[in-house]
Amino acid sequence: MFNRNVIGASVGLGSCLAAGVGLKMFKKSEIDKNDTRVKTQNENRKVLLDGYDLKQVQVIIRHGARTPIHTMYNVEQVDYSSKLFMGDLAHTVYNYKSVNLDGGPKPKSTYDAHYSQPERLLKGKAIRGDLTKLGQDQMYVIGRLLRKQYIREAKLIDSEFDPEQVYIRSTNTNRTIGTARCIVAGMFGAESLRKLKEPVEIHIDEGTKDVLLPRTGVCHVLRQINHYAMVHGGDLPGLRENRLLIEDLLDYHPDGTPGKHKLNFIDIRDDIVARETHGYPYPDRLKPHRPMIEENASKVMYYAFCAHQESEREVAMKLSTGPLVKLLLDTIENAENLRQKMYIYSCHDSTLVGLLGLLDVYDFKWPPFGSYVIFETYENKEQQKFVRVSYNGKDQIVRRCSTELIPLEELKTNIGHYAVDKAEYEEICASDILEVIAQDVMAQEKGEVEDIEDKERSDTPAGM
Known part of the structure; x- marks a missing residue:
C-alpha cells in the first residue's frame, strides 16, 4: 500500500515508484485543507x-x-x-x-x-x-x-x-x-x-x-579532521573488522596501488539508501549487515565534523x-x-x-x-x-x-x-592546533602522500 504519510524517510515510498505505480501522488497541486499528506509523526505537536x-x-x-x-x-x-x-x-x-x-x-x-x-x-x-x-x-x-x-x-x-x-x-x-x-x-x-x-x-x-x-576545502584544520575520518576511519577499532567483511562480500581487495582505496561505509550506505528509497534492490549478501553499515557510516560522518577524539571535539564543532x-x-x-x-x-x-x-x-x-x-x-x-x-x-x-x-x-x-565569527574562524583554520591537541591524528598522517582520490576525499565534506 502506498504510504502518503511518510515525511523525511529514506524508505517507504520507493517500491511503488519502481513498479511504475503511485504517480498520481505527483499530480496534487491545490492547497487542500484536508490534505492527508501533512499527517506525520509530529502532527500533534503544538x-x-x-x-x-x-x-x-x-x-x-x-x-x-x-x-x-x-x-x-x-x-x-x-x-x-x-x-x-x-x-x-x-x-x-x-x-x-x-x-x-x-x-x-x-x-x-x-x-x-x-x-x-x-x-x-x-x-x-x-x-x-x-x-x-x-x-x-x-x-x-x-x-x-x-x-x-x-x-x-x-x-x-x-x-x-x-x-x-x-x-x-x-x-x-x-x-x-x-x-x-x-x-x-x-x-x-x-x-x-x-x-x-x-x-x-x-x-x-x-x-x-x-x-x-x-x-573542509578552505579550512586547513577542519580538512585534517575530515581527512582522518574519511581516509583513516575505516581502520579504527571495530570499524576495521567490519570494513574487511564488507570488502570480502563485494570481492573488493585494495592492494595499495594507485587507484585502490579502502572501502568507505559512507559510499556503501549512499548507494544502498538511494536504491531503497527509489525501489531498487541491492545485493542480498549485504542485507544481513545493513544495520552495521548504517551504524558505521553514521560514526564516520560524526567523526568528520565532530571529531573522533574528545580532545579535538570543541575545535571540530566550532569549525x-x-x-x-x-x-x-x-x-x-x-x-x-x-x-x-x-x-x-x-x-x-x-x-x-x-x-x-x-x-x-x-x-x-x-x-x-x-x-x-x-x-x-x-x-x-x-x-x-x-x-x-x-x-x-x-x-x-x-x-x-x-x-x-x-x-x-x-x-x-x-x-x-x-559560535565563531569570520576572524576567529580564520585564526583557528590557520593554526597548528591539532599538532598540540591531537597527536594521534597527526601521527597517522605523518609522511602520508595524498593521491587524487585522497585529496578529493579530504577537500570535500563527508557525504558530499
Missing part, C-alpha cells in the same frame, strides 16, 4: 504555547531524495534516468531565481560541475546527487506541514508569499535549490506563486564562504558548525529588528550531523532525506526570549540545557561559545 508569543522560526533542512553520489564497488549501477524519476513536478514549478546573498548573480557551483562531469555520470546518464521526483514531493509535503503549523495554526506569516516575511537560503547545489523551491511550493501553492509579479528569490553564498556547509550557530543565534537575538519572521535554510546531511552533534542530540542515526531542525523563538509577557529546538518534529533538550523551552541566555551560555 506550535502555540500558553503565555508565549511565537516571534520567529528558523528551519534547517536536509534536501529530499536524490540519486546516489557514491556507488558500490563491483555492483552494477541502477538507472535513474527515466521520466519516472527525473524532471520537475508540475505542482512545484513557478517563477523563481537563485541569487547571491547581495542579490547579484548566482555563484557557480563547483559541486554541480563535479557531479556532471561525463566520466562521473550514472548509468543512463543520470547526474549524481540530483533531486528526484520523489524527493521533490517529499519536500512539497514538508512545505504543506510548515503551512499547517506556521501559517494556518500559528498565523506567524500570511498565506500568500511575501519576501518581507519569508527568507529562503540554500547551499549552492541543484538538489538543495530544488528542495527550497518545492518547500515554498508546498507552503504557498505553485498556482499562487505563479501569479507573483517578481520571481521568488533563493539566496546563495559562494562555496568558500557558505556557513551552511562545513568548509564545522560554529559559523552556522552564530547565524542562528544572531538571527534570534535580532528578531525584532529583522523583516522576516521565517527563515528556511536548505542544506545537507553534513550540515545536520554537525549541528545535531553540537547540540548534543545526535543519536548516531543518519538524518534521512528531508530531516529538519527547527529553532522557534518565543517571547513571554515580560518580553523575555525563549527558544525551542526540535528535530524531525520532536522537541529536544539540547546541550546542558534543563528544559525544552530554553531561556535565550541559557542557550547562549551552553552553545554560544561554539
Whole structure:
C-alpha cells in the first residue's frame, strides 16, 4: 500500500515508484485543507504555547531524495534516468531565481560541475546527487506541514508569499535549490506563486564562504579532521573488522596501488539508501549487515565534523558548525529588528550531523532525506526570549540545557561559545592546533602522500 504519510524517510515510498505505480501522488497541486499528506509523526505537536508569543522560526533542512553520489564497488549501477524519476513536478514549478546573498548573480557551483562531469555520470546518464521526483514531493509535503503549523495554526506569516516575511537560503547545489523551491511550493501553492509579479528569490553564498556547509576545502584544520575520518576511519577499532567483511562480500581487495582505496561505509550506505528509497534492490549478501553499515557510516560522518577524539571535539564543532550557530543565534537575538519572521535554510546531511552533534542530540542515526531542525523563538509577557529546538518534529533538550523551552541566555551560555565569527574562524583554520591537541591524528598522517582520490576525499565534506 502506498504510504502518503511518510515525511523525511529514506524508505517507504520507493517500491511503488519502481513498479511504475503511485504517480498520481505527483499530480496534487491545490492547497487542500484536508490534505492527508501533512499527517506525520509530529502532527500533534503544538506550535502555540500558553503565555508565549511565537516571534520567529528558523528551519534547517536536509534536501529530499536524490540519486546516489557514491556507488558500490563491483555492483552494477541502477538507472535513474527515466521520466519516472527525473524532471520537475508540475505542482512545484513557478517563477523563481537563485541569487547571491547581495542579490547579484548566482555563484557557480563547483559541486554541480563535479557531479556532471561525463566520466562521473550514472548509468543512463543520470547526474549524481540530483533531486528526484520523489524527493521533490517529499519536500512539497514538508512545505504543506510548515503551512499547517506556521501559517494556518500559528498565523506567524500570511498565506500568500511575501519576501518581507519569508527568507529562503540554500547551499549552492541543484538538489538543495530544488528542495527550497518545492518547500515554498508546498507552503504557498505553485498556482499562487505563479501569479507573483517578481520571481521568488533563493539566496546563495559562494562555496568558500557558505556557513551552511562545513568548509573542509578552505579550512586547513577542519580538512585534517575530515581527512582522518574519511581516509583513516575505516581502520579504527571495530570499524576495521567490519570494513574487511564488507570488502570480502563485494570481492573488493585494495592492494595499495594507485587507484585502490579502502572501502568507505559512507559510499556503501549512499548507494544502498538511494536504491531503497527509489525501489531498487541491492545485493542480498549485504542485507544481513545493513544495520552495521548504517551504524558505521553514521560514526564516520560524526567523526568528520565532530571529531573522533574528545580532545579535538570543541575545535571540530566550532569549525564545522560554529559559523552556522552564530547565524542562528544572531538571527534570534535580532528578531525584532529583522523583516522576516521565517527563515528556511536548505542544506545537507553534513550540515545536520554537525549541528545535531553540537547540540548534543545526535543519536548516531543518519538524518534521512528531508530531516529538519527547527529553532522557534518565543517571547513571554515580560518580553523575555525563549527558544525551542526540535528535530524531525520532536522537541529536544539540547546541550546542558534543563528544559525544552530554553531561556535565550541559557542557550547562549551552553552553545554560544561554539559560535565563531569570520576572524576567529580564520585564526583557528590557520593554526597548528591539532599538532598540540591531537597527536594521534597527526601521527597517522605523518609522511602520508595524498593521491587524487585522497585529496578529493579530504577537500570535500563527508557525504558530499
